[in-house]
Amino acid sequence: MATDVKANVIEGSLTPNALKSDVALKLLKKTGRGVGGFFLSFAIIFIIIALWEAFPRFGWIDPFLLPPFSEVLGNTLNLFKTGEFFKHFNVSVVRIVTGFFGGLCLAIPLGVFMGWFKTFEEYVNPLVEACRNSSVLTLYPIFILLFGIGEKAKISIIMWGTVWVVLLNTISGVKNVDPVLIKSARSMGMRDWSLLWKVILPAATPSIITGVRLGAANSILILIAAEMIGSNAGLGYMIFYYEARYAIPEMYGGVVFLAIMGLAVNEALFRLEKRLTSWHEKSIYFGT
Amino acid sequence: MTVIPAQKKLLSGQFIFRKTIAIAIFLFIWQVFPSLEIINPRTLPPLSVVLTKLWQIIINGELRVHIAISLKRSVSGFSAAVVVAIPLGFMMVWSKKIHQFFNPIVQLFRNTSSLALYPVVLLIFGIGETAKFIIIFWTASWPLLISVIDGVRAVDAIYVKAAKSMSISTVALFFRVILPSTIPYILTGLRISATRSMVALVAAEMLGASSGLGYLIFDTQNKDEIDKMYAAIITLISIGMLINFGLIRLEKRLTVWKRSA
Numbered sequence: 001m002a003t004d005v006k007a008n009v010i011e012g013s014l015t016p017n018a019l020k021s022d023v024a025l026k027l028l029k030k031t032g033r034g035v036g037g038f039f040l041s042f043a044i045i046f047i048i049i050a051l052w053e054a055f056p057r058f059g060w061i062d063p064f065l066l067p068p069f070s071e072v073l074g075n076t077l078n079l080f081k082t083g084e085f086f087k088h089f090n091v092s093v094v095r096i097v098t099g100f101f102g103g104l105c106l107a108i109p110l111g112v113f114m115g116w117f118k119t120f121e122e123y124v125n126p127l128v129e130a131c132r133n134s135s136v137l138t139l140y141p142i143f144i145l146l147f148g149i150g151e152k153a154k155i156s157i158i159m160w161g162t163v164w165v166v167l168l169n170t171i172s173g174v175k176n177v178d179p180v181l182i183k184s185a186r187s188m189g190m191r192d193w194s195l196l197w198k199v200i201l202p203a204a205t206p207s208i209i210t211g212v213r214l215g216a217a218n219s220i221l222i223l224i225a226a227e228m229i230g231s232n233a234g235l236g237y238m239i240f241y242y243e244a245r246y247a248i249p250e251m252y253g254g255v256v257f258l259a260i261m262g263l264a265v266n267e268a269l270f271r272l273e274k275r276l277t278s279w280h281e282k283s284i285y286f287g288t
Numbered sequence: 289m290t291v292i293p294a295q296k297k298l299l300s301g302q303f304i305f306r307k308t309i310a311i312a313i314f315l316f317i318w319q320v321f322p323s324l325e326i327i328n329p330r331t332l333p334p335l336s337v338v339l340t341k342l343w344q345i346i347i348n349g350e351l352r353v354h355i356a357i358s359l360k361r362s363v364s365g366f367s368a369a370v371v372v373a374i375p376l377g378f379m380m381v382w383s384k385k386i387h388q389f390f391n392p393i394v395q396l397f398r399n400t401s402s403l404a405l406y407p408v409v410l411l412i413f414g415i416g417e418t419a420k421f422i423i424i425f426w427t428a429s430w431p432l433l434i435s436v437i438d439g440v441r442a443v444d445a446i447y448v449k450a451a452k453s454m455s456i457s458t459v460a461l462f463f464r465v466i467l468p469s470t471i472p473y474i475l476t477g478l479r480i481s482a483t484r485s486m487v488a489l490v491a492a493e494m495l496g497a498s499s500g501l502g503y504l505i506f507d508t509q510n511k512d513e514i515d516k517m518y519a520a521i522i523t524l525i526s527i528g529m530l531i532n533f534g535l536i537r538l539e540k541r542l543t544v545w546k547r548s549a
Contacts, residue, residue, distance in 0.1 A: 040388045048393070065412055127310040133532050134525040135483070137490040137502075141509035141517055145331055217399070221484075224403040225491045229506070236403070240495075243407035251411070255404050262399035 067249045076253030085257075091233040092223060095151065099158025100219045107163045107215075108208060111170025112196070115204070121171060128171075132164035136218070137225050149230035154223075161222040162215040169211025173204030209273045216265050224258070235261075333515045342519035351523060358500040359527075361417070362489045365424025369481060373429040374474065377436025378462075387437075398434050402427040402484070403491055415496035420489075427488035428481040435477025439470035475539040479532060486528050501527075 049069050056063035079085040114121040140157050147153040177200050185199045227236025235258055242251035315335055322329040329337075345351040380390045406423050413419040443466055451465050493502025501524045508517040 040385065041392055044389055044393050045396075122306050124310050126307050127314055130311065130529070133483075133529050135486040135490060135528050137487050137494070138505065138521050138524045138528075141505050142521070145509065145514070145517075217401070221401040221403055221487065224401055224406075225487070225494070228403070228406075228491065229494055239404065239407045243411055248411065251407055255408060258404040259396055259400035262401055262404075263396055266395075266399045 064248065067252065072249045072252045072256070075247075075249035076257070079250060079253060085238075088233055088235050088238040092227070092235040095154050095226075095234065096158060096219055096223050099155045099223075100162050100216060102155070103159040103162025103215060103219070104166060104212065106159070107166035107211075108170050111167045111208075112174055112201070112204075114167075115171045115174025116196070116200075118175065121175070125171075128164065128167060132168055136161045136222055140226065144230065154226040154231070157226055158219045158222050161218040165214045165218060166208070166211040169207050169214070170204065173207025173211075174200055176207070177203040206273070206277045209269065209276060213266065213269045213273070216269060217262070220258075220262055220265070330514065333518065337515050338518040338522065341515040342522060345516065345519060351520075354499060354501050354504045354520070355523065355527070358489060358493070358502065358524075361420050361492070361500065362424055362485055365421050365488075366428045366482065366485050368421075368425045369428035369432055369485075370478070372425075373432035374436055377433045378440065378466075380433070381437050381440045394433065394437070398430050402430070402488060406491070406495075410496075420492040420497070423492050424485050424488045428485040431480040431484060432474070432477045435473045435480070436470060439473025439477075440466060442473065443469045472539070472543050475535065475542065479535045479539075482531050482535060483528070486524075486531075490524070 052066070052069040055061040056066050056068045076085075114124065136157065139160065140153075143153040143157045143160075147156060181199050181203060182195065185195050190199070223234070224236035224239075227234040228240055231237045235254060239251050239254040239258070242248070242254065318332070319335040321327040322332050322334040342351075379386070380394065381387050402423065405426065406419075409419045409422050409426075413422060447465050447469070448461070451461050456464070489500070490502035490505070493500040494506050497503040501520055504520040505517055505524065508514070508520060
């Protein structure tokens with residue numbers, strides 16, 4: 001009954017009787033979006049691109065500050081052709097992948113461990129919270145001091161930006177597993193190891209994934225900041241370099257690419273989350 | 289009756305011990321290892337040296353100047369974001385059509401690292417206070433906007449349904465139902481955006497600034513005044529934590545109804 005009422009609100013005009021089966025609900029949701037919804041979803045992107053093209057063309061915006069979209073696209077494609085772009089892209093990918101996955105490999109096992117041994121976690125928690133709450137970039141000079149200006153400093157600062165948020169989310173995920181699940185698994189004679197794999201980890205997954213998504217966003221932000229100073233390659237370096245050289249279309253190309261990259265990473269993690277977890281999303285609008 | 293307070297005292301003593309021991313050990317290592325030269329004191333000066341330096345720059349007023357300018361930048365950017373992003377967020381989820389229309393652009397910008405836009409901001413506004421204000425404002429806006437949108441979408445449909453069946457006006461629905469249940473989300477958004485704007489502040493002061501705590505940190509590192517660098521880092525981290533702590537307090541106060549329910 002409760003789902004019927006909610007679904008009713010989501011779809012607006014449907015009667016609860018029409019939503020008896022899950023299959024029907026899914027079908028209705030899909031068709032409810034329809035062709036119009038699809039166009040509506042992309043309308044704003046087209047509008048922005050059109051404005052971006054029109055404003056500088058007609059001289060409403062100084063075309064030096066904002067070159068027309070087509071020019072940005074052309075110059076960016078040129079960067080792809082010359083391979084200049086991939087040079088920076090590869091450097092950045094190596095940094096971010098090493099730092100981010102290194103952070104995950106440290107944080108998730110440690111988080112499971114700390115969530116399992118609650119006493120240990122209680123003692124260490126204040127320090128972890130302190131590390132998490134200290135602004136990452138603030139510590140960048142220390143990393144430079146320790147590792148010199150180079151790959152090591154950049155990778156370790158990205159790692160630092162990933163570790164704490166993933167660690168805290170893993171701990172809270174493992175700690176907050178419904179005790180009923182653990183007790184019933186235990187009462188059926190489950191051993192520690194399979195309890196961990198079959199009950200605790202799956203139950204903690206949503207929380208861990210949330211941490212991973214936050215960590216990914218953090219690591220892109222830190223990557224750009226780290227490449228802003230003391231660097232001679234990478235996407236972050238590239239956009240500031242083109243800005244300083246007044247190669248404005250190329251700069252916008254880099255910015256757009258970074259935006260799309262962020263979107264793609266988030267989309268991938270979102271898909272992963274959907275695959276690994278299953279819960280119902282509910283959404284309502286109050287204005288209609 | 290007499291046992292319970294004693295037990296409580298013991299418990300709270302234990303509690304304080306648990307909460308502080310890890311940090312105490314950390315500070316102890318910071319003091320002892322560099323002193324015994326297990327860690328190179330040029331890379332990490334002992335805690336006492338750093339604290340002495342911190343006291344020194346507090347006394348001679350150097351620190352105050354940098355704190356003032358950094359706070360001015362971050363507070364102005366952050367408050368502008370609060371004023372603009374929260375109402376905008378509510379407007380964007382007014383109806384399904386409006387939400388669908390704006391959603392792609394929100395998704396795009398929430399995932400675009402704000403620093404990627406810093407060169408664009410520098411290009412348009414030049415290196416100066418305006419550019420710093422804009423980048424902090426921009427960074428702080430998105431988490432707020434998104435938390436409002438998520439908050440409204442997470443309001444339990446039954447409440448809305450019930451209120452509507454009692455023929456509530458849209459304005460009253462907003463103030464009595466939607467806003468109260470969105471507040472926890474907004475407060476979480478405030479905390480995320482406060483943290484992010486600290487990062488943006490430091491990044492903005494890293495490049496083309498001649499004052500501010502972010503500048504002080506990178507400048508002293510270049511000049512090899514390591515104790516001063518650590519003093520500035522401690523200051524910046526403490527300010528960040530203080531703000532975070534304040535926002536957590538506010539969150540607890542404003543969401544009392546949630547726990548009592």
